[in-house]
Each structure stands twice: as C-alpha cells, then as structure tokens.
Amino acid sequence: MLNRIIKYFLENRLVTILLLIGFIAWGVVTAPFGWKVDALPSDPVPVDAIPDIGENQQIVFTQWQGRSPQDIEDQISYPLTTYLLGIPGVKSIRSSSIFGFSSIYIIFNENIEFYWSRSRILEKLSSIPSGLLPDGVQPTLGPDATALGQVYWYTLEGRDKNGNPTGGWDLHEIRTVQDFYVKYGLNATEGVSEVASIGGFVKEYQIDVNPDALKAYNIPLHKVMRAVKQSNKDVGAKTIELNQAEYLVRGLGYIKSVEDLEKAVVAVEENVPIRIRDIGVVSLGPATRRGLLDKDGAEVVGGVVVARYGANPLEVINNVKDKIREIAPGLPKKTLSDGTESQLTIVPFYDRSQLIYETLGTLEEALSLEILISILVVIVMVYNLRASLLISSILPIAVLMVFIAMRYFGVDANIVALSGIAIAIGTMVDLGIILSENIIKHLDEAPRGQKLITTIYNGSVEVATAILTAVSTTIVSFIPVFTMQAAEGKLFGPLAFTKTFALVAALIVSLLILPTLAYWFFGAKVKNEKISRMINIGLILIGIAGWIYGQVWAGIMLLLFGTLVLYKSWYNKKEHSQSWYTRLIDKAELILVITGVVWLLGKYWLPLGADRSLFINVLFVALLVGLILGAFTLLEYYYKHILKWCLVNKGKFLLIPTLLIILGANVWLGFNSVFGFVSKSFEAIGIEVQSTKVWSTFAHLFPGIGEEFMPSLDEGSFLLMPTSMPHSGIEYNRKVVGQLDMLVTKIPEVELTVGKLGRVESALDPAPISMYENIINYKPEYMVNHSGHRIRFTVDAEGRYALKDGRFLSNEEALQKGISQAQLIEDDNGKYFRNWRPEIQSPDDIWEEIVQVTKIPGVTSAPKLQPIETRLVMLQTGMRAPMGIKVYGPDLKTIQDFGLQLEGILKQVPSVKKEAVFADRIVGKPYLHLNINREQIARYGLNIEDVQQTIETAIGGMNVTTTVEGRERFPVRVRYPRELRDDPESLKNILVPVPTGAQIQLGQLVDFEYVRGPQAIKSEETFLVGYVLFDKRDGHSEVEVVHDAQETIRQHINAGELNVPSGISYKFSGSYENQVRAAKRLSLIVPVVLGVIFLILYFQFKSVSTSFMIFSGILLAFSGGFIMLWLYGQTWFLDFSVFGTNVRGLFQMQTVNLSVAVWVGFIALFGIATDNGVLIATYLDQSFSRHQTTDLEEVRKAVVEAGMRRIRPALMTAGTTMIALLPVLTSTGRGADIMVPMAIPLFGGMTLSLISVFLVPVLYCIREERKLKKQ
Structure with a gap:
C-alpha cells in the first residue's frame, strides 16, 4: 500500500507540485508570526505567551457595602458556599470575605465546559431561597474570564502634542472620563470580557447633616434620606396632541447640581419649608475607595482590560489598540495656564502583546537557526549540494504544514506548543537524510541504462518502512504527554500535538514530495552552455545590486558564487591532471555555500554574545560545528576498526x-x-x-536530581507583592506604595513601575488595602524591536554610538546620560546597544537590587513573582506564592497562632528563603464594636433595627439615590460630617430618634469595645483556612524544599516543640503539587508506552531478541540525558573561556531540576533513541539474509558490512539532531527558560545513544555466534 502511494506521487508529478504549492501558501496564511503577503489572506493561529493552565473556575461576587469581613462571612460567604456545593461537576469551592464584598471561587472539573458551568450557577442563583441572604443583597456571576485574562493595563494621563506628561487634571475628572467614556468604549471591543477601573476618586454628592439642626427641627435622619430619594425622579406622562402633532410628556426632576439638592424639602414647619441646606451642607466630594494606582510615585487613574475566556489574547489586544485609536481623538482636552494644550491619553504600562511577540521572536529565531544549522550539517556530511538542498527543503515545508494543522485542530501558538517543533527539527531532517542518502546510493549503484524514476522509486521504497517505524515509535513515545492531566496537561498537551503534527508533516513530505523533488534535482541539467553562462552572469549582477543597496554580504556571496561557477566552467574545458587544485575547484561551490551558511549562522545566532564582533562569532560557529562534525567524521573513518575490536572484545x-x-x-x-x-x-x-x-x-x-513543576518563564517584568500590617489605613498604604515605586524606578535597568494597592473594581481582584501589586517593567538586555529582535546602531571606528545630534558616546556614557532608542541611528551593519550596567548579568541581578531597595519597616518582603506566573499560582492555589502551607481550623485565632508557630519553624529550614516566610496575620485588624444595650433601647421604645440604621447612616454613610446626568451617574450620600464621627467621643453624641419624637445620644444606648478582628476571612470547602507562605533558596528544588519543611515540622512535633491544637489540620500546597501529580501519572504511563514501542519494534523485525537489542538504545539515551543534567550542575564542567566567553555561561549551565519540561525532553528522546538501532538492525537482517554464514569470521564480516552500510546515515541523523539543538541550548530570549530544559536530555541522550551503532551490532553478533555454535 505504502509503495503504491509513493509510486503514484512519483509518476504524477503535477499533482505533487500542486500539493506542494498548496501546502506552502496555506501555511503562510496560517503562520502565527504575522507574515504579510498581499496576495494571500491572513488567518493566523491564535497566539499567547504560554498556555492558560489555570483552574476551570467561576466567581460568584456579592457586594454588601460597609460590612466587615466577619459579617460578610457569616451572612453571605458561608451560606452561599454551602448552597452552591450541590452544583454538578464542582471539584472544590474557595471563598474570601473582605470588607464590603464576598468572592466565592467555584472550581469545576476539567471536563466541564466553561459556559455550561456558568449556566448551572445562574440557575442556582436565580432560585436562592428566601432568608438565605440578607435583604437587598444580590449575588452576581463574575466576568466570563479568569485573572490570567488581564492582558492590558493602562493609565489615563494628560499629555501635550509631543507626548510629554502635563499636569492640570484632577483625579476625579480623569476617573469620570475613565468610568463613563473609556471603560465603555473599550468594553465594546471584540473579545473583551470586562474593563475595570482603578485609582483616582469617584465623584459623589455628599450631604453632611448637622445633628444640632436636626434636633432643632426635630427631624430624624431617615426622614432626610427619604426626602433626598424623593427629590431625584423623572416621570413620563404618555402623550398629548397639539395641532395634530403628538408630543411626549415628561416630568423632569433628576438632580443636576448641588443647588438642586440643597433645595430639596425635608419637612414643613408652620408653612415654612425646611430644605436640605437648612440642616446640612451639600458638596461634591470623593467616595470611599478601597484601591488606588501609583505611577513612579504619583497617584494616577487607570484600568485593566480582561480578555474573554477562550479568546485569542493577541487578537484581543490588537482590537483594543484599534479601539483606542478610534476613541483617542474624542478624549477631553484643556488649555493650561501656561498655554499648553493637554489632552487625556491612554498610556499602557502592561501590554502582554510585547511578551507574546518577543516569545514568538525567540522561537522564530530558534527555528530559523535550527533549519540553517541542519542545512550546514547536511551539506558537510552529504557533500552533495543538490542532495543538501533536497534534504533541507523538508524543514520549511513541514513547519508550514504544522501551522495548518494547529489552526484547524484548535492548538494555540505559544512558547510551549511551538517548542514541539523546535525539538522535532532534528528528527524531521533525519527522515530526509535517510531517504536521500539511500536514493544517492541507488543512483551510484544503478545499472547502466536504468530509468531515473525507477532508481529513485527503488531507493525510496527500500527505507520507507523503516522511516514509518521510526516515526511511529516517536509518535507513540509521546502518548504520556497526551495523557497528562490538569495544569501539566494544559501546558504540554499542545506541545505533544505540534510535535506529532511536525513528524506527520515530515513523513508526508519525505515519502510523497521528496521523491518527486529528487527526480527533478538529480535529473535537471543545463545542457546549453550559453544558458548556463547567462544564469551565472545574472547571479553576478544581482550580487552587485545587493552590495550597492545595502545587502553587502548576501551580494558578495551571490557575486562569488556566479564568478566561481563561470571560472569552473572555463577551467574544466582544459585538460588537467587530478591535482589538489582540480579537486578543490570541483568542490569550490560546496565550500562557498558552507562558508555562506556559517556566516549566516554567526550573524544571526551570535553565540558568544552581541557585544563580540561578528568575525569572532562566525569563527566560533565554524569551530564548534567543525569540532562536532570532525568527531563524527573520525568516528565514521575509524568505525570499521572500532567495530572489529568490539566484536573481538x-x-x-x-x-x-x-x-x-x-x-x-x-x-x-x-x-x-x-x-x-x-x-x-x-x-x-x-x-x-x-x-x-x-x-x-x-x-x-550523586545525591539525586531535585524536582520541581516548571522552570519560570522570563516575562520581562516582575510583580512585587509585599503587604503591610493589617491595621494600616489607606493613607499610610498610599505613601508606602508611592515610596516603593520611586525606589524601584531609580534602578537604571527599570523602565517603569506602577503600583496598585487594594483592588480593581472587578470580581477578579479580591485584594485588601494592605496588599500591594507593583508591576515592574525592566529593560531588555539589548535594545530590541517590536518582535523582540535586537537592533543594531551606527558606531564609529572606536565603537562609540552615533547620535542623531552628531555626538558620539560609548555604551557606558550613553547609559549614564539616559540616551533613548529614538536618539540612536539604526544600522543593520552596526552594533547592538546594551541597556544594562556591566555588573548586571541576568534578571535575577535586577530582582536582587529591587529586594535591597524595597526594605521598608512595616512592609513584608515578597517572593520573586511575575504577572502571568502570579495569576496562575493564585488561580490554582488561592495563594500569592508558589509554595505555602494551608492551615485549616475551627476559628481564626487558633489558625493564626498555629500559622505563626509554623512561620518560626520554616525560617529554620536551610533550603527555605528566610525573608520570604510569612504567615497570615488574620486577626490583626482593629475593630470598634458598638454593643447595643437591649435594656436601654427597650426603655426608650426602640428596637435593634432603629439603632442600627442610625449607626449605618450617620457613621458609615448611605448611598440614598443616584443622579442621572446624561451618560454619567453619581451616587448621593447622607452622613454626619467628618469631625462629628471621627473619634469615639464624637460617636457618642450621634442622635438617635425615639418614638416620642425626642432624640437621644448614641452613647446612652451602646457600649464601645475595641477588639482585634479579621481583615479577610478565607475558607475552602466551607472550612476556615489561613496561609503560611514561603519560597525556596536558589539552588534548591521545590519538591526538595517541601520535603525538608515537612521533615522539620515532623521533628518539632515528635520533640514536643510543636503542638497541633484540636481541630487544626494543615497541608502543603503550591505548584509542587502539579509535579507530584504529573510524576505519579508518568510513572504509570511511561512503562506502558515503552512496552508499546517494544511491540512496534517486534512487529517490524518479528524477533524478540532483535527488538531487545534496539531497545537497549533507550537505556543508553536515558542515562545520557541524566548524565548531561548532572554535568550541567557541576561547576568544573566546561569551565573555561573561548574568545573571552565562558563556555558554561554560553550554554547557561546551572543546576537543572527534574521538571515536567525535562521529562518531556526525555519522552521526546525515547522516540528517537531507537532510530539508529532500527537502521542498523534493518541492514543486519538484510546482510545475514544475503550471506549464509558458516563460521565466526563470516558472522563478523556480515555484521561489519551491515554496520559500514548504515554508519553514515546513522551519524548524520544523530549529528543533525544534536547540532540542531545548539541554538536552543544557547538561547537567551523570552521563552528560552522552557525550551532549554527540554533540550538538555535530548542532547545528552543522543550523544550517548551513538554507542548503539556499536552495541546493536555486538549484541547481534553474539546472538548469531551462539546460533552458529548450536548448529
């Protein structure tokens, strides 16, 4: 069947070429890299930085203004949680009760559809039984998004026409524009779930009543509230007809101004109206706020755009930017006193599209370099230009086909998914090598007169089954990744799909398209010398044009190539002896192409760093590749001798x-x-x-390798999340967050710092005012463009950068003067500009400086976090740290006390970062309790509700109504003046009306009591919980740290130094749980998959012993992967410098923990570790079937013959797989943090699996010799 398919496409070459053109065009259309081809439409694969590995979560949000966390917990969170437990598919429920609102997080099983779960919750909420919740309290379903959907944060600032910040705008002005113009404008964007506001002041009408006036007029407070409410109303009176025209009748009574409110009548005394202005002061002022935004030390107004669940984040961000361009001209502007015209401008400070583009740029660069380096390896080892081009063509075609599959199988493009292509490149090119090398052998050995198509067909079908087997084992090896669940399944499932797509695409191209291309490549000859000369002259002219118009090196290469071919044609017309010069001329084209590819690799790879010269980088690439390929060449040359020795010994x-x-x-x-x-x-x-x-x-x-869930992805920004003490107020926190922003902004590598305290007005943000979130955007190491690619700038002979104003500055001088990218001159042949000081070598160094400058008394330290990473951790665990202990108990005080004991113990654990340990201070918020004396209120004929209503309104203030002013809406609040409610003595004088008409002081009815209470109350599955957060020290793995902490706590309990109170339980939580779960599943699935691979080998060779021989390659590769991981952690390994660059630093060698990413690398290794064995065993079987061996010498001769026949393709496949990983291993761009751990075991495993080219023949020989002895 397979042979017939190959024959069909080889004979019907028009079908093949049309199929090829279709794949290429369709692939360009669906490519995620934003390629623009005017002749083709654009339908790219959806793009994000990393997969959304958060829980399948919905939020039920309930507001109850002014209520304490304890009231919220007792009357809303707990009863609502118990009521919602019965929803089908619920995995767990967490709740958070904070001042003024309740958030309930319902986590569903992964198989529950997102919008189906929302409909079930709405059904439940619509049928809440009477009395379950307080009157007037209505729970709502949160936005159809998760916190990971916060893709775009911005501020609203006054800017002049040059984009410079200006003053002149009040915070309440900007907040009004944000709430009623910008917010709704952006919310209408396709893919946006919610736009939430933060910062500034919400305007409200404030009525501060005078208690003495109320007493004088004998007007109770509730009467004032009723009067305000009744003074704000429009009505409709249907229609009337005048002169046969219909008029709509309206009664207008909405409040439009402070004066309207002042004129509202509260009561009438002796036909004299008593108005609001007679009993109080009406003014415009700020509403109570529970969050604010600070930028570089100044308070600002901003918002956050949340992408809808399932939407393409990059597309949503681009839609938002389009909408901003649309609404920006309509934003308010004013002329300031100095004549400057200031217009409100939307200024982003967190834009995930930059991270997405940089991540894609890293992958695009890695894929391009892998393709280039594969081409180089093929050219050097095949030493046939046509064959090299044939083999290399498989890569770009197959990659484009992967994009097609991703688009229509619903696999989003992100750092992990596209890494599947990166780690498959070597295997993909191996298929072309095996096929092409065999075709070349058949061409060399074909009998005279045999048709070319027959030769190519015979060469193709001979290895087609072996290729299919190799691909099958590789695909089957990835079954464990397909079976992963929860976070690890969401993270690496896309990678499994893309790697499978890549292999299937490479298989299709190899077996269906490559034979046809081989027919053209090896059959095409320019017989007409004149046409050949014209082609080469054309290349020379194109090269000259390229040189003139800036493409210097490309022009030189074309010029040299054309000239060389013309010279070779002239030289070969003469009779020459076979001298070294003649042989050099024969291979000159290949040498020139190799030189060109090495130069391209050096230019775009820059392995030694952008600060080293291009020549040094090119030279290093040549030495590195030459060293590896030289070793392979020596192995091939001496293979026969080594194999003979192995067979004897x-x-x-x-x-x-x-x-x-x-x-x-x-x-x-x-x-x-x-x-x-x-x-x-x-x-x-x-x-x-x-x-x-x-x-x-x-x-x-050999202590064993540490374990963790995932290495962190460098997002290009930090999220500093310290907290202040629970008792701190909003003014204190405002000063602290501004101080933090200013201190961090002074660090030269920091580009921008924006701090948030408290919460955004969204159900997605349940933060108290003591929690800070400072987004810190730091500069990339080198100046980069929109796609994250480094930019070159013009320099003089001394290496100083040329400025547009004519000055020349060194890199250090430019940094000191704060030179921006706009002041430099871009030049493709120039030099990269480094943004970091010499002592700053990594983002970790920047973080250490941030930690040092943010040590403020009264503020906790914070673990190293990043925006996306933090959202994921909080979605999965509810905590704001990657590791922690959840303490469950019967009451908050007991939970807090036990948590504080655990905090002290954790600080003693050597592998735990002492300064990052923090137990929740749950019961630390000061409360002022007004205990109503029931005997006293009964004496005056009052009930509890009468007193509580006065307390609620006079002290807390109550929003009585809302004005309607065009598109804007503002609350109207009634309250006592600040000076009459700001201290306990003033509170005692608040007047409470009694049924007799008199008014009595509140102090006579209540007792004042100071207590400590919760700032926030958290629960899980209805049980109260508190968190003890901690982080690991550098050099330790997550699982190791948790085990150390567990053991230390166990020792303290056994020694009697820690007593676990009755009703208290605790468990460790965090991202390490994902690693434990994934390891358990892999321990079950991997052995099964290895068994399946063995069965595939058995079905191929119909021999158990042969299958075991090939299977030995997996054991060797497995060991090689672990040995390479161990060597990476040894400080002596490759600790030397080449051209002034430390090799360990070049390959980013440090301790690598056994994460899921590393296991994925091993799983990818399993599939290709058997490839060499399959090739050798196939030819061993063929060799022994051709030769009837009668003695040991003949057995060994047959083994050596089979080995010699397949050593070249075996070394080529291993070489391309290994060398193609070098750009990944040295990659430092966004996303490299995840790619490198996957590549390390692949490189180490493939290195050691080379032994299988000796091991399989030796084992095969042992078996055949034993058979011979038995005979």
Missing part, C-alpha cells in the same frame, strides 16, 4: 554501556537509593559502610 565493550547506565541511575535516583541494598547487606553482618569516606564521597557526588 565483546565483554570489555559491554562493560562501557553497563557502567554508563549505572552512572545514569545514580545521577537520577542518588547513590544511596541505587546501592542501598549493598549497605543493608553489610549492616546485616555488622559492617557499617555508609560512614566510610568512599561511600560518603559518592553519596555527596
């Missing part, structure tokens, strides 16, 4: 892979775990070996 040779497998096991599990049985055996006979120096040395050298 089988025992000695087999000792090598055995020891390597044992070494890999020690690295993975640790020396104590692997050889624990030895120590137990010695202990059984009374010998203690673990205390010996040798044992201790090995145990220290």
Whole structure:
C-alpha cells in the first residue's frame, strides 16, 4: 500500500507540485508570526505567551457595602458556599470575605465546559431561597474570564502634542472620563470580557447633616434620606396632541447640581419649608475607595482590560489598540495656564502583546537557526549540494504544514506548543537524510541504462518502512504527554500535538514530495552552455545590486558564487591532471555555500554574545560545528576498526554501556537509593559502610536530581507583592506604595513601575488595602524591536554610538546620560546597544537590587513573582506564592497562632528563603464594636433595627439615590460630617430618634469595645483556612524544599516543640503539587508506552531478541540525558573561556531540576533513541539474509558490512539532531527558560545513544555466534 502511494506521487508529478504549492501558501496564511503577503489572506493561529493552565473556575461576587469581613462571612460567604456545593461537576469551592464584598471561587472539573458551568450557577442563583441572604443583597456571576485574562493595563494621563506628561487634571475628572467614556468604549471591543477601573476618586454628592439642626427641627435622619430619594425622579406622562402633532410628556426632576439638592424639602414647619441646606451642607466630594494606582510615585487613574475566556489574547489586544485609536481623538482636552494644550491619553504600562511577540521572536529565531544549522550539517556530511538542498527543503515545508494543522485542530501558538517543533527539527531532517542518502546510493549503484524514476522509486521504497517505524515509535513515545492531566496537561498537551503534527508533516513530505523533488534535482541539467553562462552572469549582477543597496554580504556571496561557477566552467574545458587544485575547484561551490551558511549562522545566532564582533562569532560557529562534525567524521573513518575490536572484545565493550547506565541511575535516583541494598547487606553482618569516606564521597557526588513543576518563564517584568500590617489605613498604604515605586524606578535597568494597592473594581481582584501589586517593567538586555529582535546602531571606528545630534558616546556614557532608542541611528551593519550596567548579568541581578531597595519597616518582603506566573499560582492555589502551607481550623485565632508557630519553624529550614516566610496575620485588624444595650433601647421604645440604621447612616454613610446626568451617574450620600464621627467621643453624641419624637445620644444606648478582628476571612470547602507562605533558596528544588519543611515540622512535633491544637489540620500546597501529580501519572504511563514501542519494534523485525537489542538504545539515551543534567550542575564542567566567553555561561549551565519540561525532553528522546538501532538492525537482517554464514569470521564480516552500510546515515541523523539543538541550548530570549530544559536530555541522550551503532551490532553478533555454535 505504502509503495503504491509513493509510486503514484512519483509518476504524477503535477499533482505533487500542486500539493506542494498548496501546502506552502496555506501555511503562510496560517503562520502565527504575522507574515504579510498581499496576495494571500491572513488567518493566523491564535497566539499567547504560554498556555492558560489555570483552574476551570467561576466567581460568584456579592457586594454588601460597609460590612466587615466577619459579617460578610457569616451572612453571605458561608451560606452561599454551602448552597452552591450541590452544583454538578464542582471539584472544590474557595471563598474570601473582605470588607464590603464576598468572592466565592467555584472550581469545576476539567471536563466541564466553561459556559455550561456558568449556566448551572445562574440557575442556582436565580432560585436562592428566601432568608438565605440578607435583604437587598444580590449575588452576581463574575466576568466570563479568569485573572490570567488581564492582558492590558493602562493609565489615563494628560499629555501635550509631543507626548510629554502635563499636569492640570484632577483625579476625579480623569476617573469620570475613565468610568463613563473609556471603560465603555473599550468594553465594546471584540473579545473583551470586562474593563475595570482603578485609582483616582469617584465623584459623589455628599450631604453632611448637622445633628444640632436636626434636633432643632426635630427631624430624624431617615426622614432626610427619604426626602433626598424623593427629590431625584423623572416621570413620563404618555402623550398629548397639539395641532395634530403628538408630543411626549415628561416630568423632569433628576438632580443636576448641588443647588438642586440643597433645595430639596425635608419637612414643613408652620408653612415654612425646611430644605436640605437648612440642616446640612451639600458638596461634591470623593467616595470611599478601597484601591488606588501609583505611577513612579504619583497617584494616577487607570484600568485593566480582561480578555474573554477562550479568546485569542493577541487578537484581543490588537482590537483594543484599534479601539483606542478610534476613541483617542474624542478624549477631553484643556488649555493650561501656561498655554499648553493637554489632552487625556491612554498610556499602557502592561501590554502582554510585547511578551507574546518577543516569545514568538525567540522561537522564530530558534527555528530559523535550527533549519540553517541542519542545512550546514547536511551539506558537510552529504557533500552533495543538490542532495543538501533536497534534504533541507523538508524543514520549511513541514513547519508550514504544522501551522495548518494547529489552526484547524484548535492548538494555540505559544512558547510551549511551538517548542514541539523546535525539538522535532532534528528528527524531521533525519527522515530526509535517510531517504536521500539511500536514493544517492541507488543512483551510484544503478545499472547502466536504468530509468531515473525507477532508481529513485527503488531507493525510496527500500527505507520507507523503516522511516514509518521510526516515526511511529516517536509518535507513540509521546502518548504520556497526551495523557497528562490538569495544569501539566494544559501546558504540554499542545506541545505533544505540534510535535506529532511536525513528524506527520515530515513523513508526508519525505515519502510523497521528496521523491518527486529528487527526480527533478538529480535529473535537471543545463545542457546549453550559453544558458548556463547567462544564469551565472545574472547571479553576478544581482550580487552587485545587493552590495550597492545595502545587502553587502548576501551580494558578495551571490557575486562569488556566479564568478566561481563561470571560472569552473572555463577551467574544466582544459585538460588537467587530478591535482589538489582540480579537486578543490570541483568542490569550490560546496565550500562557498558552507562558508555562506556559517556566516549566516554567526550573524544571526551570535553565540558568544552581541557585544563580540561578528568575525569572532562566525569563527566560533565554524569551530564548534567543525569540532562536532570532525568527531563524527573520525568516528565514521575509524568505525570499521572500532567495530572489529568490539566484536573481538565483546565483554570489555559491554562493560562501557553497563557502567554508563549505572552512572545514569545514580545521577537520577542518588547513590544511596541505587546501592542501598549493598549497605543493608553489610549492616546485616555488622559492617557499617555508609560512614566510610568512599561511600560518603559518592553519596555527596550523586545525591539525586531535585524536582520541581516548571522552570519560570522570563516575562520581562516582575510583580512585587509585599503587604503591610493589617491595621494600616489607606493613607499610610498610599505613601508606602508611592515610596516603593520611586525606589524601584531609580534602578537604571527599570523602565517603569506602577503600583496598585487594594483592588480593581472587578470580581477578579479580591485584594485588601494592605496588599500591594507593583508591576515592574525592566529593560531588555539589548535594545530590541517590536518582535523582540535586537537592533543594531551606527558606531564609529572606536565603537562609540552615533547620535542623531552628531555626538558620539560609548555604551557606558550613553547609559549614564539616559540616551533613548529614538536618539540612536539604526544600522543593520552596526552594533547592538546594551541597556544594562556591566555588573548586571541576568534578571535575577535586577530582582536582587529591587529586594535591597524595597526594605521598608512595616512592609513584608515578597517572593520573586511575575504577572502571568502570579495569576496562575493564585488561580490554582488561592495563594500569592508558589509554595505555602494551608492551615485549616475551627476559628481564626487558633489558625493564626498555629500559622505563626509554623512561620518560626520554616525560617529554620536551610533550603527555605528566610525573608520570604510569612504567615497570615488574620486577626490583626482593629475593630470598634458598638454593643447595643437591649435594656436601654427597650426603655426608650426602640428596637435593634432603629439603632442600627442610625449607626449605618450617620457613621458609615448611605448611598440614598443616584443622579442621572446624561451618560454619567453619581451616587448621593447622607452622613454626619467628618469631625462629628471621627473619634469615639464624637460617636457618642450621634442622635438617635425615639418614638416620642425626642432624640437621644448614641452613647446612652451602646457600649464601645475595641477588639482585634479579621481583615479577610478565607475558607475552602466551607472550612476556615489561613496561609503560611514561603519560597525556596536558589539552588534548591521545590519538591526538595517541601520535603525538608515537612521533615522539620515532623521533628518539632515528635520533640514536643510543636503542638497541633484540636481541630487544626494543615497541608502543603503550591505548584509542587502539579509535579507530584504529573510524576505519579508518568510513572504509570511511561512503562506502558515503552512496552508499546517494544511491540512496534517486534512487529517490524518479528524477533524478540532483535527488538531487545534496539531497545537497549533507550537505556543508553536515558542515562545520557541524566548524565548531561548532572554535568550541567557541576561547576568544573566546561569551565573555561573561548574568545573571552565562558563556555558554561554560553550554554547557561546551572543546576537543572527534574521538571515536567525535562521529562518531556526525555519522552521526546525515547522516540528517537531507537532510530539508529532500527537502521542498523534493518541492514543486519538484510546482510545475514544475503550471506549464509558458516563460521565466526563470516558472522563478523556480515555484521561489519551491515554496520559500514548504515554508519553514515546513522551519524548524520544523530549529528543533525544534536547540532540542531545548539541554538536552543544557547538561547537567551523570552521563552528560552522552557525550551532549554527540554533540550538538555535530548542532547545528552543522543550523544550517548551513538554507542548503539556499536552495541546493536555486538549484541547481534553474539546472538548469531551462539546460533552458529548450536548448529
């Protein structure tokens, strides 16, 4: 069947070429990189920075203004939580009760559809039984989004025509524009779920009643409220007809101004109206606020745009920007006193599209470099220009086909998904190498007169089954990734799809398209010498034009290529002996192409860094690739001799892979775990070996690899989240957040700092006023463009940068003077500009400076967090740190006390960062309780509600009505003046009306009591909970830190130093839970998949022993991956410099923990680790089927013959896979944090799997020799 398909496409070449053109055009249309082709429409794959791995969550949000967290918890959160527990598909419910509102987080199972869960919640909310909640309280369903959807934050600022900030705007003015113009304008954008406001002051009409006037006129407070409410009303009176025309009749009575309110009548005494102005003062003022925004130390107004669940974040952001351009001209403007015209402008301070573009840029660059380096390897090892171009063509075609599959299978493009293509590049090009190399062999060995199409067909079908088997094992190896659940499934599921798409695409191109291309490549010859000369002259002219118009190096390459081919044509007309010069001329085109590819790699890869010269980078690339390929060439050259030695000395040779497998096991599990049985055996006979120096040395050298869920993605910004003490007020917190912003902004590498305290007016943000969120945008190491690619600038002979004003400055001088990108001159042949000081080498160094400058008394430290990372952690665990302990208990005081004990213990754990440990101070908010004396109120004929209404209105203030002023709406609030309610003595004088008409002081009816209470109350599954947050020290893994903490707490409990109170329970929580869950699942699935791979090998070879021989390659590769991880953590490994650059720094070598990303690298390795074995075993079978062996010498001769026949393609496939990973291993752009851990085990495993080119023949030889002996 497969052979017939290959034959059909080879014979019907027009169908093949049309299919190829269709794939290329369709792939360009769906590519996520924003390629613009005018002739084609654009339908790109949806794009985000990383997958949304948050929980399937809905929020029920309930406001109850002015109520304490305890009231909210008792009367709203707890009863509503218990009521909602019965919704089908609910996994867990968390709640948070904070001053004025309740947030209930309902987490559904992953298989529950998002909008189906919303409809079930709405059904429940619509049928809430009477009496479950207080009167007038109405719970609402939060936006159809998660906190991860906060993709665009902005401020509204006055700017002049040059974009410079201006003053002249009051905060309440800007907030009004935000609330009633900008907010609704942006909310109408496609894909936007919500736009929420933050900062400034909400305008309100404030009526401060005079209690003495109320007493004099004998007017109770509730009467004032009723009068205000009745003074704000429009009515409709249907219609009347005048002169046969219909007029609509309206009674206009809405409040439009302060004067309207002042004239409202409260009562009439002796036909004299008593108005509001007679009993109080009416003014415009700010409403109570529970959040604000600060930018570089100045208070500002802003908003956040939330993308709808399932929407394409990049598309939403672009839609928002389009809408901003649309509404911007209509924003208010004013002329300031100095004549400056200031217009309100929307200024973004967090725009996720930049991270998305930079991440895509990193991947685009990595893919481009991988393709280039694969081309280089193929050219060098095949040494045939046509074959090299043929093999290389598979990569761009297959990658475009992957984009098509992603678009129509619903797989979004992000750093993880596209990494699937990056780690598959080597395998993809391997398929072309195997096929092309076999076709070339058939072309060389074809009998004279055989048709070209027959030769290519024979060469293709001979290895088609082997190629299909290799791809099948690779695809099957990724089944564990497809079976991952929860966060890890959402994170790496897309990668499994893209890698599978890539392999299937490469298989289709290799078997269906490549044979046809081979027919044209190897059959096409320019027989007419005149046409050939014209083509080469054309190349020379194009090269000259490119040189003139700025494409210097490309022009030189074309010029040299054309000239060289013309010279070669002239030279070959003459008779020459086979001298070295003749041989050089014959290969000159290849050498020139190799030189050009190396130069391109050096220019765009820049492995030694952008601050080193292009020549040095090109030279390093040539040396690095040359060194690896040279080693491969030597291995190929001496392969026959080495294999013969191995066949003679089988025992000695087999000792090598055995020891390597044992070494890999020690690295993975640790020396104590692997050889624990030895120590137990010695202990059984009374010998203690673990205390010996040798044992201790090995145990220290091989402790086992630490575990964590995922390495952090560098987002290009930090989220500083300290907290102040619970008792702090909003004014204190405003000063602190402004101080934090100013201190951080002074750091030269920081571009912008915007701090938020409290909450945005959204159900997605349940923060109290003591919680800060400071978004810190830091500059990239080098100046970059929109896509995150570094930009070159003009420099003089001394390396100083040229400015547009004619000055020349060094990099250091330009940094000191604050030179911006707009002042430099872009030049493709220039030099990159470094934004960081020499001592700053990584984002971690910037974070350490932030930590140092933000040490303020009364403010806690904060773990290192980033915006997306933080949203994900909070969505998954409810905590604002990657690790923590959840303490459950019967009451808040007991939970807090136990949490504080745990805080002290955690600070003693060596692997825990001491300054990041923080237990919730739950019961730390000062409360003033007004305890109503029931005996006293009964004496005056009052009930509880009468007194409570006065307390609520006079002290807290009550919004009585809302004005309607065009599109704007403002509340009207009634309250006592500030000076009469700001201290307990004043509160005692508040007047409470009694039924007799008299008014009595509040102090006679209530007792005042100061207590400590909760700032916020959290619960999970209706049980009260508190958090103890902590973070790991550098060099330690998450799982290791949690195990250390668990053990330390257990020791304190056993020693009696920590008593767990009755009703208290605790558990560790955080992202490490994802790692534990993923590890458990992988421990079940991976063995099953390895078994399936074995079965595929068995079905291919119909031999258990042959399948085991090939399977040995997986053990070697597995060990190689772990050994490479171990070497990365050893400070002595590759600790030397090349051209002044440390090699460890170049490859970013540091301790790498065993994360899910690393396991994905291993899983990818399993699929390709058997490829060399499959190739060798296929030809061993063929060799032995051709030769009837009768003695040991013939057996070994047949083994060597098969090995020699397949060593070249085996080395080429391994070489391309390994060398193609080099740009990934040295990558430093956005997203490299996730790609590098996946690439390390692949590189190490493929290095060690090369032994299989000896191991499989040796094992095969052993079997055949035993068969011979039995005969």
